[in-house]
Amino acid sequence: MDSTDRKLILLLQQDSRLPNAQLAERLNISASACWRRVKALEDAGVIARYSAIVNPDAMGLKFEAIVHVHLTRHDTEALGRFIAAVQRRDEVTECYATTGQADYHLRILCRDIEAYNEFLEKFLFVQPAVNSAQTNVVLRRIKSNAPVG
Structure with missing residues (x-):
């Protein structure tokens, strides 16, 4: 896991609904490279699931x-x-x-x-x-x- 993966994880934790194109732009990588990184993090179990944070x-x-x-x-x-x-x-x-x-x-x-x-x-x-x-x-x-x- 490199610094780009860590930044990607942080961005997804802040807003998991960000479109892949916006994630890629913020990471300064291509959309396809971003998608591959997200998929690899999911497959490795680093990203366990996506959810909404609800105000109790x-x-x-x-x-x-x-x-x-x-x-x-x-x-x-x-x-x-x-x-x-x-x-x-x-x-x-x-x-x-x-x-x-x-x-x-x-x-x-x-x-x-x-x-x-x-x-x-x-x-x-x-x-x-x-x-x-x-x-x-x-x-x-x-x-x-x-x-x-």
């Missing part, structure tokens, strides 16, 4: 939290069930298995605190592998969706 507030999702989940069970079957259940929930926008005190960290988006409480009571706390959870409410986003480069 505009979608009515006013409550955001980071939840630190502590498990009681760490066997393969219990973990598999927990992970599968988390993946099915729309409120969970991100989930990370990490080192440290908590086993998993979930980013949650809901319409309000009542919806979050329902998520806790009817979903998270009924998962057999879950021992406890600590919630940190997000007051404001400082940096998100930053380009990788």
Whole structure:
């Protein structure tokens, strides 16, 4: 990967809808060379997918939290069930298995605190592998969706 590939990746992260001709012009390369680079980056898995960045507030999702989940069970079957259940929930926008005190960290988006409480009571706390959870409410986003480069 060279500096042109890195600049191409940055441009696509800023606006993945840029036409190939505009990308090529900004990179000062031919349109065919640009297309080949994009295709090679896709084939190599560097570009995993294209998506839209949505404003949660505009979608009515006013409550955001980071939840630190502590498990009681760490066997393969219990973990598999927990992970599968988390993946099915729309409120969970991100989930990370990490080192440290908590086993998993979930980013949650809901319409309000009542919806979050329902998520806790009817979903998270009924998962057999879950021992406890600590919630940190997000007051404001400082940096998100930053380009990788």
